[in-house]
Amino acid sequence: MVIADDDLVEYGFRRVIITITAVLCALLEIVDTTIVNVALTNMRGSLGATLTDVAWVITAYAIANVIVIPMTSWLSQQFGRRNYFAVSIVIFTVASFLCGNATNIWELVAFRFVQGLGGGALLVTAQTIITESYPIAKRGMAQAIYGMGVIVGPTLGPPLGGYLVDNFSWPYIFYINIPLGIIATLLTLTFVRSPKYGEKLKSNQVDWYGIILLATFIGSLQFVLEHGQQDDWFNDHLIVTLSIVSLFGLILFIWRQLVYKYPIVNLSVLKDGNLRIGTVMSFIMGFGLYGSTLIIPIYTQSILGWTATDAGLLLIPGSITTAIMMPFVGKMIQKGVPQGYMVAVGFFVFFIFTLLMYFNMTPDTGVEHMYWPLILRGIGLGLLFVPITTLSLSTLKGKNIGEGAAFTGMMRQLGGSFGIAIITTFITRLTQTHRVNLVANLDGSKLEVQQRLQQLQQGFMAKGYSINESLKKAYEVLDFSVMKQSTVLAYMDIFLYLGLLFLCCIPFILLIKKGNNKINPADAMH
CATH class of the missing domain: 1.20.1250.20 (MFS general substrate transporter like domains)
Structure with missing residues (x-):
């Protein structure tokens, strides 16, 4: 028996609490996407990592997010929405604690990946819970309330992260999730209801190949997008290989979902x-x-x-x-x-x-x-x-x-x-193009250019630099300005x-x- 479409609609106090819980979870997930950006420098210093290594703190979370998001509806049906939502919050909260206690960069990257698996589920499941808790006529308002969390989240991350890093230390950007996660878990278990989806799949019916192909396609694509610029795009062998893997992964994944009896992503909804x-x-x-x-x-x-x-x-x-x-x-x-x-x-x-x-x-x-x-x-x-x-x-x-x-x-x-x-x-590309064009106009024989260099040189000489050093520094200032x-x-x-x-x-x-x-x-x- 499948639950009627409007049997999950809530009213009064219960709907308020469910809405707050879902928005809180969506906000937690999204704030964590951007809060790390301002703490990367501090992480590098305390964990002794390179800039490329520390970028993986963002990449790992993003890859886990986009792998789990398309699977959330299927996972909800397998385990029950309330249970799946609660477990996702617990995974996210525990991973936040582990991120804060990481002793090296690769530990942090691994825990961020686990955090992303919990977090990706929060976003979509929260949206579904809010949508189904409101009658059809009020779903525009439901999406408006959910939207507040989704839009405000990316913006709250940098100032909140900046404040915590400036006044405490970078682990606190993860520790802040722990009390909120505990509250959200208790509210979910108390108030959120699951629809009855019918029978669950047996383990031999689960589309393991579909899961592998989805992870391959999305994971490769996300890596290419995150690292393409710094690795010079298709001049890098790994980027080329992963682009091909992503393309074939997508084609095979679509084929698998269309022919398999129990797909993990229902493409027919499109x-x-x-x-x-x-x-x-x-x-x-x-x-x-x-x-x-x-x-x-x-x-x-x-x-x-x-x-x-x-x-x-x-x-x-x-x-x-x-x-x-x-x-x-x-x-x-x-x-x-x-x-x-x-x-x-x-x-x-x-x-x-x-x-x-x-x-x-x-x-x-x-x-x-x-x-x-x-x-x-x-x-x-x-x-x-x-x-x-x-x-x-x-x-x-x-x-x-x-x-x-x-x-x-x-x-x-x-x-x-x-x-x-x-x-x-x-x-990067446009900056290089404009630089070439601006330098072409900086003709050393022009009077304005000569006067500017002379002014700068005299300024440095007044500070005690030699003629040659002053001229070199004048060129550096001009170069920086360009x-x-x-x-x-x-x-x-x-x-x-x-x-x-x-x-x-x-x-x-x-x-x-x-x-x-x-x-x-x-x-x-x-």
Whole structure:
């Protein structure tokens, strides 16, 4: 017997507690994705690791995340959603404790992988639990509440991490999860209910080949995206090999899921038109959300010389704007405002944000130049997240909701990985291009160049340097200035390209939605 679609709907105090538990778990998982970024330098020092080694702390977590996300719906059906959710929180919490106590870099990487396996499950299962706890008419509001955690999470990570590292030490970025994890586990076991899925699979029916192929395809792809830029992409044999492995892994995985009787990922759920559109838009939103979350702290720290905490705090007003937007957007969906229009407006607002950043970027940009563009970014994300998620899951029922949530979650994460990989590559390439162009204009025979060098040389001579040393240092200052300017130009280009990507999405969305964004009233009544 399979539980009716609306038997899991909760009311009053129980629904409030379940919502808080699910949002807390989603927030834990997402904060942990970005909180590590500001602590990498400290980790290197205390664990005696290289920059390449310490990058694995991020990579291991991301790989584990994207491997487990597509499997969450299947695992929920095998073990019961409440049990699986509770066990995932316990794994995440215990791994957090072990990460904080790691004595060398590879121990930390191993525990981060385990933490990622627990964390990936939290994200999608939390979304499914919230969706099913609300009646169909209020699911827009449910996604708005869940969206607060997902959007605010990546932004909370850097300032929180910066504060803990500056005032305590890096293990505390992991220890902070322990009390929250214990509370979430107790609330889950007390309040969350599991749907009855029917019979579980016997061990000989489990699609072990599917699991291996999924892990191979996703793991290889994530590694290529994380390490491609620093290893010079396809000039590196390992990157080429893993790209081929990932491609064949994907083809074989799709074939296996289509022919095997008990697939771990139900690809037939993608027959739903709304979910197909939603997965594409989730990918683009992940690209913009994680991409811009990456660019701004790096720009403010490397070009403007801000501290990690200041760089993180800059993003908070925009995140608060998104959180404030969420309930209003949820209400608009309940009143029948078409999600397609809201997403189109969201992408257009995001385009305006990128355009303002493009025009405001200089080597001396201040908080006042970025404050309002980042508020606009917050408004854009508010208009994108809830409508995209609600649209994706709007015509799904029963266990298909969990399977749909897994697809949108995976595509958002992969969109972020692609965004970060492509943006870091372009920043490096564009900086080199601009540098070459700027140096070509620095003709030593020009009077302005000669005067600038002379001024710098005299300044260094006044500090007691010899003529030759002063001239050498003058050239170094000029070179640094060129490098800084070419990096700023590269960031400007990135914002312009991101903006054009979002602008191109608008007609695509408006064309598709007309036929698809309808919920059959008869279906909604079941």
